[in-house]
Amino acid sequence: MKYKFIDISDTTISFNFSEKIDSGINSKIVELSFKINENFKNLNIISCFPTYNSLIIDYDPLNTDRLTLKDKISELIKNFKFKNSQSEEIFQVDVNYGGEYGEDLEEISKLLNISEKEIINIHSSTIYHVYMIGFSPGFPYLGGLDKRLICPRLGSPRQEVPAGSVGIADQQTGIYPFKSSGGWRLIGKTDKKLFDYNLNPPSIIKPGTKLKFNEI
Template identity: 40%
Template sequence: MMHVRLLGDQGLLFELDGEGTRQHHEQLVYLCEMLERQRPPGIVEWIPGFAGVAVVYDPLRTSAKAVERWMRRQAAKWRPDKEQVARRVVEIPVAYGGEWGPDLADVARLNHLSEDEVIRIHTAPTYWVQMIGFVPGFAYLGGMSARIATPRLATPRPRIEAGAVGIAGRQTGIYPLATPGGWRIIGRTPLTLFQPNSAAPSLLKMGDYLRFRPCGPEEFCALQEASQAGIPPVKVSWEHGGGMSGEGKH
């Protein structure tokens, strides 16, 4: 079901039931893609979030009622059992623990697990990119197991290195830039997630899926050198319906 709220006199917030599920995510991505492909006159921009999408419109060219009617028509067309859109699945290699993951031991202790069990649980799911925010290229990910959910640090660190993989509550994410932060850092990826001078600055975008893969110190250093040299060592596959196909490099 779609719920609609006014955002002043130039915006509407469309929220969908089922927040946090893969089906909710796919429906939200579908609506954003329809806005991209078939934007009706008067719509200025749209901003996706966790629960829905905010749509900004020009009141001199259209009305709130017209925008709502258009969005409801698009939502009514979506059928989860008929969606056959191929989605990118990006592989993210991660060096867990040690100097790369100073909070791995705490995540394990607080959840009554071993460090190896935390890594196994963290790398098991296929995550989905719910939205990009906080800093450029920071992907908020859905799909993490509640078994490794951990509160944020009581005092944020003044600097977390780019590539750090963290947990905050029931979410996991990757810091694309060096910034302050309070997430529990369990590992680090050697991949460059944000390149401001690139035509597509952010490696990840809403609608993508990703999988974490453990890597050792030697592989971490080799991938880091390749990434810094401008050779993108990013592995991408494509998920179509329930299967995987078309593995390759990006």
């Protein structure tokens, strides 16, 4: 698996595997991150974070040599036996669409010239790939949005987005686990808890898994 090594800062390095977004590549990156977290605890790695197409590693520079860390992970990548199949686990999320739960659904319908019902049907019939967790704790970035639903972010972000809100932005869809600011267009809301500080890891949804929304 080819990659490009990048020094991001004095405490962070990155292994970039592609310029494109691909669920197969992402699944391999996620698999690598699990292996690193399991096997390289002695290298003082603070976090190993899979993104769409790269692996970002934060480490303690006072107790870890950067070149040693790079060489160890490079060797792992070179010899790693990747699984040939993606995760079959599908995380189910029940959603109330539209109205008070998805205040942008009507506007999206006008923008895309698609009925609200059709938007709901398309959005809830797709199985999405969880590329990464970020932005806020437990926020899943979901790829695989149907091209008919692609729409731009809001011109100005909302100061307050309710926890559990399901949104669309460009070619992505996602869920806000906590109340926060945000610029995604809201189409629904779920009561599903996505983050629990009492768990390890606290994020309920894992990168590399699949997710499906169900209208209720």
